[in-house]
Amino acid sequence: MLSRRTVLKTIAAAPLGAAVACSVRPSPAARPAGPRPLPIPPLAPSIVGADGVRRFSLDAAAGTSEMIAGKRTATWGFNGAILGPTLRARRGEKVAVAITNGLGEATTVHWHGMSIPAEFDGGPHQMIEPGGSTMPTWTVEQQAATLWYHPHPHGSTQRHVLRGLAGLFLVDDDASDSLGLPKTYGTDDIPLIIQDRRFTAAGAIDESDNSKIGSLGDTIITNGIADAYLTVSTGAVRLRILNGSSGRLYNLVFADNRRFDVVASDGGLLAAPAAMRRIQLSPGERAEIVVVLRAGENLTLTSSPIDDDGGVKRSDADRFGMTDRFDILRLRAQPRLTPSVATPSTLVPSAAIPTAGAVRRSFDLQWFMINRKRMDMNRIDFEARVGGTEVWTVTNKDNWPHNFHVHDAQFHIVDIDGRRPPAQLAGRKDTVYVPPGSRVRLALRWSTHADPMYPYMFHCHLLMHEDQGMMGQFLLLRPGQQAMPMNMPMNMPMAH
Structure with a gap:
């Protein structure tokens, strides 16, 4: 979706003789053609062998996507044209991921937030050449959390992510399973990968940097598309949110300023829900929130200007995107909703890391x-x-x-x-x-x-x-x- 700043600049640049009643007409590449259902990244299929190892496959390849409705854009994805499937495993499981690079250049797959042996971390030392493959194998040793995977080639990470290479990795455990949180993936437990893009008039991704924090887009892409909506069938929805952007910060707030519960951050569940009206995420950060809806209502998740301009000088706030407003996702509650239990008052206690002698x-x-x-x-x-x-x-x-x-x-x-x-x-x-x-x-x-x-x-x-x-x-x-x-x-x- 277009930022308020982009629309205002378009108005300011209009000829003086233009009729006041004329509407702003952004470029065809940047104008969404109407709301579309939010795509839910599929759960990646896996096979558990006789050795107890859960095996996944990821194939990186080029394709085309309708990020903007009616416009075909060249993109990259894992097991598809854009983004990748959601991998899911339990604490204590041994997993293996067969990765094949079908792209025309080398890339990597980094497991962001995962405690994993360095040889399988997927940083710039583990490049996968075109046509090459690798199979990182490790035991999941951390608590339930929303993690993610993305390329990490030195000097090219932004470009590879902009083209669409990213996906989620969900870790489950007994403690999280025992809590009364929404947990039916794709129904009341929804992944949201929020990114921004700029497009050329032909609909291609503009990969150039337009600020000192990299590429700032004027269109919001949620789970791979612009102008997405989610049909809600339950009284409460858990949103697993990833800021998958290159440099943009988001200040997430519902349009009616309602409260929601933050139940988890990057590394897993909090000790107790934090009741909030807005939450700020910088690139790579995650948050899980639970929001309650009423039957038949429409609710919009937005990004408002960043609190205190993100700490930058007021004169710099615009060029760092700190004053932008975006719609992220429309939630459309059905006329009848399946009741949801209240968010638990306690979640998963977390002992502080001792600092004496550190x-x-x-x-x-x-x-x-x-x-x-x-x-x-x-x-x-x-x-x-x-x-x-x-x-x-x-x-x-x-x-x-x-x-x-x-x-x-x-x-x-x-x-x-x-x-x-x-x-x-x-x-x-x-x-x-x-x-x-x-x-x-x-x-x-x-x-x-x-x-x-x-x-x-x-x-x-x-x-x-x-x-x-x-x-x-x-x-x-x-x-x-x-x-x-x-x-x-x-x-x-x-x-x-």
Whole structure:
């Protein structure tokens, strides 16, 4: 859907002699042709073999999609023309994913938010060449959560995601199953992958950067299409929301400003629901919310201007998309709704990560760099110890927005500029927004996935920033284990 800012600019640019009553006519590529039912990414089929391993398949290939109704757009997808199926597994299960690259260039599949051995993490060290294949195999060792997968080739991540490569990975466990939350996938448990795009007049995706935070689109794409609606048949709906955009922040609010319950963040369920009227998500962040509807009503999920302009200067707010308004999804309740139980008052307790004796590290974000260094795939920035706890201080020294993502770990936010995090940010996280001039402290505990060769990454998850080198890497080692990092060629993109 078109942003309010785009429409106002179109009006301002109209000839002075134009009739006031004339409506704004955006380009054909950007004008939705009417609401369409929200596509629900299918659950990926899997087979559990005699060895107990649950096996999935993902095939990356090019296709065409009607992101805008009536316009065919060249896209990439997994097992289809755009996006990918939702993988689903239980805590404690061993899974294997056969990945084939049917594209004309190398790509990767990174398991964002997953605790996984570094050799299967899908970062830029695990490139899959055209026609090639790989099979990451690991045991799911974390609690129920909404995770996702996407490409992570160094210097090309934004382009690959813009073309459509992304999907969800849902983890289930006994604790989440026991709660009275909506859980029928596609009926009252709905995945929402929210992205923005710009299109050429011919309907192609415009992949160029138009801001210092990368590509900002003027059309909202939800689960692969613009102008989507969802027919609701139950009294309450659980929305599993992913900000799958390259650089845009969303401030999600229902048009009537009603309350909803935030029940989960990146790494899983909160200790208790957080009653909210709006929630902000930066690229890569997830939230699960439960909203109650009345029979026969229509309700619109929107994105309103970002609170406090996201911390940027007021004069910069427009160019960073902080003042934009969008409709995200229309919810149409049927005349009769199946009753839903009330959201539980308690969910899944989460013990704080102890910080006494933790290793301390600092990360300054500035000018496409972290600690004044740009990404070098043959430089290990630090070594960490399996099972160890650490406290990271992340500071945004730019006047641009940044966020911060860590591979292999779910962290707790200790404080934001010295203040305790709000309730919706008090759970397990793997990605956090860091406004200009702000400082965020994170507490994390490493897994036991030691590997002296393959590194994990830490980076800004605004994809153009990541591509430009705002990223570093580390090895996770056992006590006494010697690092033997692999060497790889690297073509470093130039900053804009």
